Amino acid sequence: MSGPNEDNLSPHTQLSSHFFGDLLDSIIVDVASECHRIAKLGLDRNLEEEEEELRLSTQARVRVADPSNSGETNSKYVVDIFGQTHPPVANEIFECMNCGRSIMAGRFAPHLEKCMGKGRKARLKATRSSTAAQNRYSRGSPVSTYSPHSNSSSTNRLSNGTPGIAGEEYSNGTLEEP
Amino acid sequence: MSSKINRHHYHHRFNAQIFPPPCPHLAEFRARNGSKPFRALQDCLRAKSPGGRAAIRRDPSEVPRCGACGESARPRLYACVACAAISCHAPPGPSHAAVHATSMPPGHEIAVDVDRAELFCCACRDQIYDRDFDAAVVLSQITTLNSATIQSTKPENLRKRRRVDYRPWSPDLRDRVLMESGSSPLDYGSDMPRGLRGLNNLGNTCFMNSVLQALLHTPPLRNYFLSDRHNRYYCKQKNGVTNTNADGKRNACTGDGNGEKNARLCLACDMDAMFSAVFSGDRRPYSPAKFLYSWWQHASNLASYEQQDAHEFFISMLDGIHEKVEKDLRKPHNQGHGDCCIAHRVFSGILRSDVMCMACGFTSTTYDPCVDISLDLESHHGGSAKSASTKTHHSCNGEADSINSGQNCGISTLMGCLDRFTRPERLGADQKFFCQQCQVRQESLKQMSIRKLPLVSCFHIKRFEHSSIRKMSRKIDRYLQFPFSLDMTPYLSSSILRSRFGNRIFPFDGDEPDASNEMSSEFELFAVVTHTGKLDAGHYVTYLRLSNQWYKCDDAWVTQVNENIVRAAQGYMIFYVQKMFYYKPSENQVAS
Numbered sequence: 001m002s003g004p005n006e007d008n009l010s011p012h013t014q015l016s017s018h019f020f021g022d023l024l025d026s027i028i029v030d031v032a033s034e035c036h037r038i039a040k041l042g043l044d045r046n047l048e049e050e051e052e053e054l055r056l057s058t059q060a061r062v063r064v065a066d067p068s069n070s071g072e073t074n075s076k077y078v079v080d081i082f083g084q085t086h087p088p089v090a091n092e093i094f095e096c097m098n099c100g101r102s103i104m105a106g107r108f109a110p111h112l113e114k115c116m117g118k119g120r121k122a123r124l125k126a127t128r129s130s131t132a133a134q135n136r137y138s139r140g141s142p143v144s145t146y147s148p149h150s151n152s153s154s155t156n157r158l159s160n161g162t163p164g165i166a167g168e169e170y171s172n173g174t175l176e177e178p
Numbered sequence: 179m180s181s182k183i184n185r186h187h188y189h190h191r192f193n194a195q196i197f198p199p200p201c202p203h204l205a206e207f208r209a210r211n212g213s214k215p216f217r218a219l220q221d222c223l224r225a226k227s228p229g230g231r232a233a234i235r236r237d238p239s240e241v242p243r244c245g246a247c248g249e250s251a252r253p254r255l256y257a258c259v260a261c262a263a264i265s266c267h268a269p270p271g272p273s274h275a276a277v278h279a280t281s282m283p284p285g286h287e288i289a290v291d292v293d294r295a296e297l298f299c300c301a302c303r304d305q306i307y308d309r310d311f312d313a314a315v316v317l318s319q320i321t322t323l324n325s326a327t328i329q330s331t332k333p334e335n336l337r338k339r340r341r342v343d344y345r346p347w348s349p350d351l352r353d354r355v356l357m358e359s360g361s362s363p364l365d366y367g368s369d370m371p372r373g374l375r376g377l378n379n380l381g382n383t384c385f386m387n388s389v390l391q392a393l394l395h396t397p398p399l400r401n402y403f404l405s406d407r408h409n410r411y412y413c414k415q416k417n418g419v420t421n422t423n424a425d426g427k428r429n430a431c432t433g434d435g436n437g438e439k440n441a442r443l444c445l446a447c448d449m450d451a452m453f454s455a456v457f458s459g460d461r462r463p464y465s466p467a468k469f470l471y472s473w474w475q476h477a478s479n480l481a482s483y484e485q486q487d488a489h490e491f492f493i494s495m496l497d498g499i500h501e502k503v504e505k506d507l508r509k510p511h512n513q514g515h516g517d518c519c520i521a522h523r524v525f526s527g528i529l530r531s532d533v534m535c536m537a538c539g540f541t542s543t544t545y546d547p548c549v550d551i552s553l554d555l556e557s558h559h560g561g562s563a564k565s566a567s568t569k570t571h572h573s574c575n576g577e578a579d580s581i582n583s584g585q586n587c588g589i590s591t592l593m594g595c596l597d598r599f600t601r602p603e604r605l606g607a608d609q610k611f612f613c614q615q616c617q618v619r620q621e622s623l624k625q626m627s628i629r630k631l632p633l634v635s636c637f638h639i640k641r642f643e644h645s646s647i648r649k650m651s652r653k654i655d656r657y658l659q660f661p662f663s664l665d666m667t668p669y670l671s672s673s674i675l676r677s678r679f680g681n682r683i684f685p686f687d688g689d690e691p692d693a694s695n696e697m698s699s700e701f702e703l704f705a706v707v708t709h710t711g712k713l714d715a716g717h718y719v720t721y722l723r724l725s726n727q728w729y730k731c732d733d734a735w736v737t738q739v740n741e742n743i744v745r746a747a748q749g750y751m752i753f754y755v756q757k758m759f760y761y762k763p764s765e766n767q768v769a770s
Binding site for chain 2: 058064078097
């Protein structure tokens with residue numbers, strides 16, 4: 001590797017240029033040698049396919065964002081593929097398997113919550129009793145139990161950077177029998 | 179869709195790699211000398227640092243010089259395998275290596291790069307590859323590292339059961355009589371895919387509906403239940419309970435639904451009932467009320483009317499199916515073989531974790547089962563979207579970053595997340611790991627890989643971020659690209675290990691001598707659970723792929739959508755199934 005005006009450069013600069021050139025050449029050969037091996041042994045990833053997928057996704061996003069395209073409409077007022085329409089709140093009626101009352105489908109969960117004595121309101125009543133201490137160990141505080149988020153402690157197991165607990169079995173770790 | 183580039187043309191595969199045929203000079207060399215000269219080099223292979231690249235040195239302090247010109251600073255110096263003469267090769271300048279090959283009697287064409295431990299044919303002027311040489315290099319590195327496998331669980335299931343050919347079965351006359359005696363065939367009037375049916379929202383239960391839709395169309399799970407492998411009537415009979423409603427009424431006032439009801443609790447039975455209902459041909463939306471009831475009894479701490487997390491539900495459900503397997507037959511899940519229950523048979527894989535001491539190279543390996551993989555989205559926008567196909571094994575020396583191909587298009591991709599999941603990561607000074615060999619805490623390098631792929635891979639994208647410090651949570655809406663076809667090969671333990679050891683030809687952990695191994699790493703997308711809206715006021719929807727047609731399952735509303743909608747959607751849980759199943763002989767005795 002020669003500088004622009006080699007004659008004008010001091011011997012020191014020439015020497016350091018020379019060393020730099022050798023190092024650079026060596027690194028280039030490192031990469032070339034590794035790539036050569038990967039290609040010859042068929043270990044390279046199928047970049048064509050990956051790029052194709054990427055291209056299709058980009059294209060899809062453009063098309064979906066285009067307002068002139070008939071995008072997804074609000075499903076609630078649409079006819080489904082079987083030609084049926086449905087009310088916003090499900091109106092099928094069935095018997096509650098806990099108390100036997102007739103309940104409308106769309107209101108079943110809130111009914112069941114009270115019926116089974118679960119849920120925050122029922123819980124807060126119970127918290128004042130001995131179950132409070134128990135709750136503390138199941139997934140943190142009672143408040144976080146109801147958070148609609150994934151429990152970070154169960155997913156940390158798989159994230160990089162978790163120090164030294166490789167022996168821990170991956171489990172949700174929080175489900176306790178009542 | 180895209181065309182697949184066929185790489186399999188004329189090379190044959192060994193241990194899931196191509197094994198290139200030797201050049202005529204190498205072939206002749208091997209014919210004359212066998213593999214002894216390569217194996218003899220093992221004594222000269224030295225790594226500069228633990229986990230570093232192997233170099234050829236006759237003694238540790240040797241400075242190799244070209245025999246012809248005396249240069250030691252050439253980027254490439256080759257030692258002749260036959261006579262150990264060192265020559266340089268510096269195109270476009272002189273190649274003393276080539277001169278050596280031609281000036282000597284035949285048999286001096288094969289040389290080895292002294293710094294990189296790569297074989298070179300001076301006549302062909304090209305780098306060549308040899309299995310025995312590579313084995314020598316790997317063995318020298320392994321010996322240096324003195325690694326040990328500390329296994330928290332012995333992966334028993336990794337014993338190889340031979341594969342058998344699929345034998346199609348159809349019912350004979352006696353079978354037909356049996357089948358038809360108590361049933362009548364379903365009449366699927368239209369061409370609509372079977373099993374496609376809306377699920378009623380029972381009150382903020384879209385988190386449950388979305389996961390259920392994915393599971394109802396998870397091929398091995400669907401096949402299991404539709405093949406009557408868990409018969410709810412038989413299961414009820416075995417547990418000796420007749421009528422739950424009566425019990426229910428009696429226990430209504432106790433408030434926590436324990437005792438008698440639990441004896442009857444079987445999520446698998448409820449799943450069986452759901453499969454029957456959904457595949458019955460009735461297209462009116464189904465209410466998974468009984469299932470909700472059962473699940474709330476199983477996961478009482480999650481039993482509330484508020485919106486839940488779909489992923490949490492998924493994990494809880496699988497656990498519920500596992501719990502209720504007959505106690506006598508119940509095997510613990512810690513082995514990861516999935517023999518315990520259908521939930522684990524379908525979703526369970528094995529992760530391998532390697533922690534390498536950066537001082538001495540001692541590597542501690544553990545295996546753990548997992549039912550899904552949770553992936554972080556990059557915290558900053560424009561993080562590396564694609565890693566290059568070359569991951570230099572220098573990364574074990576300390577550089578935690580893999581080389582970027584430079585094609586950073588700024589989109590997050592699923593494969594990018596998987597690259598990050600499996601890259602070597604330096605455990606910082608505050609996370610020192612106790613090294614068995616050094617007997618002190620040392621800075622270490624940790625790397626994850628997949629030892630065994632599950633039949634169905636569920637990727638959970640961590641879009642919900644909690645900060646206990648700031649006492650806030652937020653949702654990450656950033657788009658994540660995911661492919662319709664996914665090749666998991668780069669993330670297998672065999673690939674990761676191979677890359678760590680310089681991509682040598684060597685059977686690494688997980689390599690199967692089965693030529694069809696590469697196909698079991700190919701996965702196909704079949705379901706995507708998406709979340710739209712805010713953290714606490716959002717909505718889950720599932721997209722299903724049936725007969726290469728996409729359907730949107732939004733609670734009770736099932737509609738057909740274009741694949742572009744799916745590609746552009748915000749994936750939260752992404753489900754892939756192995757493209758090809760293999761059959762192993764059953765361990766159960768079957769009456770003939």
